[in-house]
Amino acid sequence: xxxxxxxxxRKSKRTAIIFWVCLILILTPFMVLGWILLSAWLDTGSPxxxxxxxxxxxxxITKNDLDSIRTSVRTIPxxxxxxxELATATLRVYADVDDNANAENEKATAxxxxxxxxxxxxxxxxxxxxxxxxxxxxxxxVYNLAKNRDSDEFAYVIETKTSSMTEPILNxxxxxxxxxxxxxLRDNVENRDKPTPTPDESNEITVGGGxxxxxxxxxxxxxxxxxx
Numbered sequence: 001x002x003x004x005x006x007x008x009x010r011k012s013k014r015t016a017i018i019f020w021v022c023l024i025l026i027l028t029p030f031m032v033l034g035w036i037l038l039s040a041w042l043d044t045g046s047p048x049x050x051x052x053x054x055x056x057x058x059x060x061i062t063k064n065d066l067d068s069i070r071t072s073v074r075t076i077p078x079x080x081x082x083x084x085e086l087a088t089a090t091l092r093v094y095a096d097v098d099d100n101a102n103a104e105n106e107k108a109t110a111x112x113x114x115x116x117x118x119x120x121x122x123x124x125x126x127x128x129x130x131x132x133x134x135x136x137x138x139x140x141x142v143y144n145l146a147k148n149r150d151s152d153e154f155a156y157v158i159e160t161k162t163s164s165m166t167e168p169i170l171n172x173x174x175x176x177x178x179x180x181x182x183x184x185l186r187d188n189v190e191n192r193d194k195p196t197p198t199p200d201e202s203n204e205i206t207v208g209g210g211x212x213x214x215x216x217x218x219x220x221x222x223x224x225x226x227x228x
Contacts, residue, residue, distance in 0.1 A: 056134040072116040106142040106157040129163035
């Protein structure tokens with residue numbers, strides 16, 4: 001009886017060890033995932049920086065700044081939808097406006113968005129570099145058609161301010177700078193895509209009707225008449 005009780009105790013210990021090992025193996029991935037989610041939540045509002053900009057981009061743009069800009073831009077009447085993107089050292093604002101808006105309308109909207117952005121982030125502080133420090137670039141994209149961009153009504157304006165510029169510049173990127181050159185390039189592409197006609201045997205032209213000419217023999221004077 002004593003031997004059986006010892007064996008049963010050993011089996012129960014092994015079973016308990018195996019149970020806890022399996023439980024740890026099962027729970028480990030969930031614990032790692034939970035730690036990642038917790039770390040991401042704790043980092044909310046922290047600066048979004050790239051390692052190669054160490055020592056630059058100070059002060060940094062935070063997620064709270066982006067939320068404030070998004071809220072401010074949405075109050076602009078012409079803006080139907082807005083998206084923000086902060087990649088490396090460039091802040092991009094994408095604004096979808098009314099389909100009937102033209103390039104001039106979009107220029108005015110881009111300037112309103114610029115004012116909204118700089119009301120949250122001072123241009124001289126966040127978008128202007130110094131002798132010892134690089135800062136952010138700003139791009140504001142305004143367009144009227146989100147899908148049918150081949151339409152003649154499509155208008156796309158970009159307002160840009162790099163950290164090395166003193167003032168932003170506006171460009172209508174949906175309109176070519178040299179319209180004649182652009183049309184020539186389009187014509188060249190169309191002509192290149194057209195098939196080149198090749199000779200067809202059925203369309204070959206045979207000179208002379210295709211019949212062999214019979215040789216002509218010259219007649220002697222004897223056959224041509226009496227000789228003197």
